[in-house]
Amino acid sequence: MNLVELDALSSTDSVSKPYASSTDTGEITYRPVYRDHVDDAEDLARLGYKQSFHRGLSLYGVFSVSFSVLGLLPSVAASLNFTMLSGTPGMLWGSLIAFVFILCIAASMAELCSSMPTSGGLYYSAKVLAPKGWGPLAAWITGWSNYIAQLTFFASCVYSLSSTTIYAASEYDGTDYQIKQHHIFFLSFFFIIVLAILASLPTRIIGRLHSVFTCVNALCIIASIVIVLVSASLRHGFNKSSTVWSHFENGTQWPQGFAMLLSFCGVIWSMTGLDTSYHLVEECYSASVNAPNGIMLTAIIGGLVGWILRAVIAYTVVDFLAAVHAQSIWVGYLSQVLNRKAAMATIALTVLSNFIMAQGVLVTSSRIAYSYARDGVLPFSKWIARVNGRTTTPVNATIVNCSAAIIIFLFFFVGHCAIDAVFAVSAIAAFIAFIIPIGLRAFFVKDSEFCRGNWNLGRYSRYIGAAGTIFVLIMTPILCFPNDRHPTFLKMNWASVGYCIPMGLILLWYALSARHWFKGPKADMPGLEIPRMTSLKSADLQHQFSSNFNMKDY
Structure with missing residues (x-):
């Protein structure tokens, strides 16, 4: 039949x-x-x-993986170099403003997920929603942008995990040890091997692991907040609300208003994994309901908890400028607020949460690679799209993504400009992939033409999607600006180059070859x-x- x-x-x-x-x-x-x-x-x-995966994930299981990908504690710690650019008011007001628009993006994505519950996700939706004749190109750009985001996001997470571990060890071991880039590289290589093994386990085991990981993640966040609040109250007290909410300290050479917009970038980067539930939809039961709810739970809980963490930092930081100029802002901040043992304990919790985050990102990115390879998009697609018969998971796709992350690590030897660029590229690529299908739905597909699923926004669908799309269109160029108004070569923001060069080559490939054989998802x-x-x-x-x-x- x-x-x-x-x-x-x-x-x-x-x-x-x-x-x-x-x-x-x-x-x-x-x-x-x-x-x-x-x-x-x-x-x-x-x-x-046809069904290829075992559907072993419930709503809690999907949310667990998605929440792990957000990794709020390490995400907030790693993105402080963005959120602290305009002082504590930028951390608080900026997070709230950005959170509202990210909720619009999440709601629109959840609606698309319910309508088209396939692991191809945004890439599939872009093909279906595009005007006649533009579907293959829309799917090509969306798919590759999303894949670039996943690869760079995974590399960013593993780098953050390794660098936090090494910098903390250097800070608290009592020796004057000079950290070099190859130290971080080899530690990252070790972490990748362990993460690849975990990501290749059967879906049932992955679901159970992440159910535990979610509890561990939550405990890490709660414990860190409690440690900081108790220590701050005993040692130096809290900053005044009037100072926290209104005393701007511009850490850039740009005007204060623009510095405020730059602070949004940290919130955007920390929500890069917002589409995780969408890509796990084929491993989830009652997918057209549970996966969209997973997207919304991730956005709401992730946004609120992330804001609470930033509020705690804003109320307890002792010397704002000293923290901003520290080699690791998170380690520098904890050194101000906590004694040695408490700081080491909090950093250990951050490292544990960061490991869980990296594992969730690898699980998601391997599913994306599998879905794209299934459609013949990637080189060596037939091999990448094989599902391991024993684990029923895309082991080959996991190997490919880990190998790509190792190659990305080689660019980190250039210096911090390359490291910052990779972090920014992951946010740019992810949100461009988010808004292509969302923007197509908002501006090109009428309500009468859109086939709604169980989870939908009703008559507000196009307005909510338009708000999220406009926000990303404004923020994407801002993600490409350097902190210094007149930067040197090594202090430039190379994010635009890091995104445009690979996407330019991918578009050239489409123009010369792929447009003749690529018709979108197969x-x-x-x-x-x-x-x-x-x-x-x-x-x-x-x-x-x-x-x-x-x-x-x-």
């Missing part, structure tokens, strides 16, 4: 679900199906794919291709299909 034959079957339905079908003329349409239950295999079949169900979303009459929307549909026919 194929999906075309399902057109002739009938049942009673009540909930809108999309699926692909073809007409006698061969035209592919994207139709919603109304029914009163959730069947993940059927949903995936309507999108053109369906692996018989006789189907991925459609673009089309407007249908209400009679078509009442389309029915068999209640005894059996995926074993495939």
Whole structure:
């Protein structure tokens, strides 16, 4: 049986679900199906794919991996060089303002996830939502931008893990030890091997691990906050609210207002993993409900807890400028606020949380590589898209991503300008990938043409998507600005170069070759291709299909 034959079957339905079908003329349409239950295999079949993964993740399991990817404690620590650029008011007001717009992006992404629950995620959505003739290019840019984001984000996480460990050891071991870049490189190499092994485990074990990791992550955050607050109250007290909320200290050579915008960049980087639940949707049951809820829980809880952490830092920092100019801002800050043992304990919690974060990022990025390789986008796609028969996980994709991260580490030998660029590139690439399908939905697809899933924004969908898209369009150039107004060569912000060169080569590849063979995500169900979303009459929307549909026919 194929999906075309399902057109002739009938049942009673009540909930809108999309699926692909073809007409006698061969035209592919994207139709919603109304029914009163959730069947993940059927949903995936309507999108053109057969079930490959074991669906072992619940809402909590999906949220656990996604929350681990955010890694709030190490994310806040690693992004202080952005959030502290305009003083403590920038940390607090900037985080709140950016949080509102990130919620808009998360809500729009959750709606797309419910409508099209496939691990291709944003890449699949861009193809379906693009105007006629532009689908392949939209999918190509979205997919590669998202993949670049995942690779650089993973490299950033592992570098942050290694550098925090080494700098803390140097700070507190009582010796004057000169840290060199190859020390961080070899420690990063060791961490990558361990992370690759964990990411290759069966989905069931990964789900259980991350259920534990989420609890450990939460305990690390709570313990760190308690340690800082108790120590601050006993040692030097807290900063006054009037100072914390209104006393700007510009750590840049730009005007204060622009420095405030630069502080948004830290919040954006810490939310780079916002789409994690989307990419795990094929390993989640009741995916069209649980995965969108996972996206929203990640955005809401991650945003609020991240703001609380920044508020604690703002109220307890002793010498703001000294912390900003420290070799590691987080280690410098903790040295001001805590005694030696308490600082070491907090850094240990940060390192543990950072390890969990890196592992979650690798799990997600390997699923993205698998979904793109399944569609023939990546070089050596057939090998990368193999699912290990024993673990039922994309082990080959994990190996490829780890190898790419090691190559990225080689650029870190250039200096801190390269390191900062990789951090910024991950945020730029991720949010560009986020807003392409969201922007297409907001500005090009009418409500009557959009096939909503169980989780949707109703009539506010396009307005919320437009707000998130405009925010990213404003912030993307700002992510490319250096802190110094007249920087030297090594103090330039090389993020624009780090993103534009690989994307330029990828677009050149598309123009010279890929446009002839790449048509967007490929369906692996018989006789189907991925459609673009089309407007249908209400009679078509009442389309029915068999209640005894059996995926074993495939």
